[in-house]
Amino acid sequence: MTDDKSDLARLSPTPERCAALAKEYTLDIPHIPSLELPLCVSGSQESVTKAIAMCGGLSKVKEIFSEHGENVDSQRGLELYLNEGRDDDGCERFFNEHPIIGKKVPFRDESIILKIEMPKGTLAKHGQNIQKSLESLRSRDVRVTPVAIVNNTIKFREMSDFQLRLDNVPSAEEFKTSFDALDWSKLKSFVESVPDQDARPFENISSLVIDRTSKIPGGDFQLPPPPRLSMVSLPYQYNYKANPFATKKSNGVSEVKGTYIKNYQQFVHDMNDNTTVPEKPHASLQKDYEAATATGVYPGTKKESGFYESLEECLKILKELFARRPIWVKRHIDGIVRKEIHHTLKIALALLSFRFTMGPWRNTYIRFGVDPRSSAQYARYQTEYFKIERRLLRSPALRKHIPRPPPLIYESDTPGDIDSRFKFNGKQIPWYLMLQVDLLVEEPNIAEVYSKVDFLPVANELTGWFPELDLAKIRRIVKYELGCMVQGNYDFNQYKLKYFKNMVYVKESMIKEQSTDPEGDVNMDEEDNIDSSKPIDDGVPNQEEDEDYDNGVATGEADEAALEADEADEDDYVPVTAINDGDDAEDFEDDQAFDVRSASFQEIIERIAKVNPNVAQRLQKELNGLVNEADL
Structure with a gap:
């Protein structure tokens, strides 16, 4: 179907070519609006009339469609009421009645009916399947005619909410007839009926007269409910990921490969002084x-699976690791334990270690009996989280770094030890941006700061054993160098690094002035002559002057997207059988690394092709690319 004859004119007018051309239709047809309702509307007149009435009537729908402008936020929106509406007197039947708001879709492409x-x-x-019906017919048995173009659409994307009907509750009725109705005489009467300085406000609660004739039974609920019970109007994105051990058969039924057993990992959820570690x-x-x-057989497994033997081998390795280092990050251990016994790792870790869910040792595995709050020697195992900002990750030129x-x-x-690619030394971007402090000290500037740290007498939940200023120095150095490396720059500004190492304030907003000597050094002793209004030269950063203050890197809380696969580790069950060599292992590892939010169009097509080559081929042919959800 086309309304552009220029393309047809370039084709050779041979009989064979003419026979292959589709019939031309004119698109001089009506343009109509579309209302997509979250309702089950049948084709009957009664159903359509009721649906329109729930939106406020036909005149209201026309009024919203007539609004101009593409800015969705400036539109009033169409109100859809899902309840029974109003009674014969025009009063709302639901005490906290509120609608779902529908908005016009901006920049919508025209659709043809x-x-x-x-x-x-x-x-x-x-079976009412249009596609199969068309495939079963010859072309001359089917007649297709364009009848209209949809050029204006209203969609409802908000969630519906709970609403309460309190017709039989006296206090709710009093509120509706006074405050809600804005009737001054009733409002005044209601206020005067409330005793001043009532010493016993609940004294008459048992003597209230409840209307038992209501069709909806009620209780002694005398408090008005909130206008909305849901805190958000749009649903959360839970970033659901399918079970990597599950496969889908040709008949569409999903099947989980293997069986699972519970790992009973122990967690510590606070850092109070009276909290003891397991x-x-x-x-x-x-x-x-x-x-x-x-x-010789672990409960829930079969002897032929060899799970117990693999577990014993894994325990032997972990005991040696925990003897050398009492606190580990699981991603570091993953490369030390052999693939053949890796499926026993979570059980082995639960047998030897516990975890904090908060504080400076969050998401690490700590040997039983070791309390990292007991000694400053455990400061080196504290974790710091860094995250590269999206504006850098979105750049194809920067992502390659x-x-x-x-x-x-x-x-x-490094056999039997942490892979060198996890370490931060200023010469490489680490594999993983949850870094323990001792993985940072290979960087000379951080090593200099670390060597001068005067640890706190007692560890705290925010900075552990480190004074806040020392931790701020380390974070600033990492953020600066990491941001440079992401942009392909390994020639760091030594003046900036020197400034970070000699900071005297945690935040630049606390600094009143800074002066530099001809070499760019910051004079940290002249605290009495400080004036933040003056710019800082020679590479020394200033929060107001430097727009790229954080150099494209954030620090602080962990990046949940990076942790959800392994460090969040909320799955209490582990597979009994090992991942086999070959395609299954490759597919499983590929699932862990794949992120649909940052994947290219071609990468997504390749993954679809593994499941359904025909669909992938059709999408490759018909689509030019993808549009980010935020841009729709």
């Missing part, structure tokens, strides 16, 4: 392990 005619009974024969594994886990030791994160199972380039 087609009228398709086919032999009677064809649709019924193919000394031994969870009682249920101890029971399972003792049974496995006695029988960022290494792809390691697969779920990899082999460390």
Whole structure:
């Protein structure tokens, strides 16, 4: 179908070519608006009339469609009421009645409504499936006619909310007839009926007269409900990911490969002084392990799976690791444990360690009995989180500088120890941006700061053993160098680094003035002559002057998207069988590294092709690319 004859004119007018051309239709047809309702509306007149009435009537719908402008926020929106509306007196039946707001879709492409005619009974024969019905017919048996163009659409994307009906509750009725109705005489009467300085406001609660004739039974609920019970109008994005061990058969049924057992990992959820750390594994886990030791078969597994033998080998490796280093990040251990026994790692970790869910040792695995708050020697194992901002990640030119994160199972380039690619030394972007402090000290400037740290007498939840200023110095150096490396720049400004190492304030907003000598050094002793209004030269950063103050890198809380696969680790169950070599392992590792939010169009097509090559081929042919959800 086309209304552009220029393309047809370039084709050779051979009989074979003419026979292959589709019939031309004129698009001089009506332009109509579209109202997409979150309702089940049938084709009957009664159903359509009721749906329009729920939107305020036909005149209201026309009024909203007639509004001009593409700015959605400036539109009033169409109100859709999902309840029974109003009673005979025009009063709202629901105490906190409110609608769902529908907005016009901005920059919407025009859609064409087609009228398709086919032999009677064809649709019924193919289960009302239009696509299959058309495929079963010859072209001369089908008549397709464009009847209208949709050029204006209202959609409802808000969530509906709970609403309460309190017709039989006296206090709700009093409120509706006074405050809600704005009737001054009733409002005054209501206020005067409330005793001044009522010492016993609940004294008459048991003597209230409840209307038991209401169709909706009620109780002694005497407080007005909130206008909205949901805190948000749009649903959350939960970033759901399918089970990587699940496969879909040709008939569409999903099947999970293998069986799962509970790992009973222990967590500590606060850092109060009276909080003690676990000394031994969870009682249920101890029971399972003792049974496995006695029988040679771990509960929930089969002997032929060899799970117990693999677990024992994994425990031997972890005991050696925890003897050398009491606090570990799981991603570091992943490269040390062999692939064949990796599936036992979570059980082995639960048998030897616990975890904090907050504070400076968050998401690390800590050997039982070790309390990192007890000594400053554990400061080196504190974790710091860094995140490259989206504006840098969106740039194809900059993304090439960022290494792809390691697969779920990899082999460390340092046998029996942490892979060197996890370390921050100012010469490479680390594989993983959750960094323990001792992985930062290979960078000379950070090592200089660390060597001068005077640890706090007591660890706290925010900075652990570090004074806030020392931790701020380390963070600033990492943020600056990491931001430079992302942009392909490894020639760091030494004046900036010197400034970071000699900071005297945690935040630049606390500084009144800074002066520099001819070499660009900052005079940190002249605190009495400070004036922040003067710019800082020679590379020394100033929060107001430097727009790229953080150099494109954020720090502080962990990036949940980066942690959800392994460090968040909220899944209490682990697979019994190991990941086999070959396609399954490759697919599983690929699933862990793939992020649909940053994947290119071609990468998405390639993944679709693994499941359905025909669909991938059609999408590749028909689509030119993807549009970010935020730009729709």
